[in-house]
Amino acid sequence: MSSVNGQGLPPSLAMRDAARRGDADYLIDALTDPEARGHAALRLGDLGDRRAVPALIRNLRVRNDLDRNGTIKALGKIGDPSAIPALVEVAGEDDAAGVRTTAIDSLVKLGSPDGGKMLAQLAVDPAPLLSTCTPYFDAPTMRELRPARLRQIRKWATRRLRELHVIDAAPTLTAALGTVDFRHRMRLRRTIRSLRS
Numbered sequence: 001m002s003s004v005n006g007q008g009l010p011p012s013l014a015m016r017d018a019a020r021r022g023d024a025d026y027l028i029d030a031l032t033d034p035e036a037r038g039h040a041a042l043r044l045g046d047l048g049d050r051r052a053v054p055a056l057i058r059n060l061r062v063r064n065d066l067d068r069n070g071t072i073k074a075l076g077k078i079g080d081p082s083a084i085p086a087l088v089e090v091a092g093e094d095d096a097a098g099v100r101t102t103a104i105d106s107l108v109k110l111g112s113p114d115g116g117k118m119l120a121q122l123a124v125d126p127a128p129l130l131s132t133c134t135p136y137f138d139a140p141t142m143r144e145l146r147p148a149r150l151r152q153i154r155k156w157a158t159r160r161l162r163e164l165h166v167i168d169a170a171p172t173l174t175a176a177l178g179t180v181d182f183r184h185r186m187r188l189r190r191t192i193r194s195l196r197s
Contacts, residue, residue: 011036019043028055038067045074053078057086065096065137076106084112091118097133097145101153108164120169122157124176126150158187162194170195
């Protein structure tokens with residue numbers, strides 16, 4: 001590893017050690033190291049240190065999908081609303097569908113109405129939001145965005161709507177009941193009942 005880790009530890013262990021010590025400055029510095037940035041982002045999310053938000057937002061532009069995804073998860077955990085505009089941009093424009101869905105999830109966690117609307121759309125039909133994505137993730141077994149993956153995203157989104165209790169999604173889901181197959185209609189109804197209770 002580069003200058004960030006002078007101890008010779010693997011990046012995951014060095015970042016875990018820094019998080020254990022509460023060394024947010026070390027982790028923020030590690031965001032510039034391609035070998036460590038993904039681990040550093042996740043650990044910064046665990047620490048919840050808002051000082052990391054500007055550096056994490058800069059990392060939304062790195063090429064590695066998994067690193068961007070870790071950065072987005074960290075921003076959602078930290079909970080600083082100043083990250084919302086950058087996450088809205090990622091949710092609408094990132095090339096990787098998996099990165100977009102994680103951005104939408106983090107937006108909901110941050111209380112963004114846009115995030116709730118997008119998560120509801122994913123629960124009804126993810127294709128319109130993800131049609132401009134090239135891969136799901138740039139990872140060996142996850143590259144293609146196939147119909148089965150879209151169905152998984154749809155199921156995941158309905159579950160997340162229930163878990164995060166996105167009440168504002170109920171009208172969108174209700175409006176879609178007549179447009180989806182029987183199995184998915186039952187899933188949407190269960191979600192609507194959960195949101196209204």
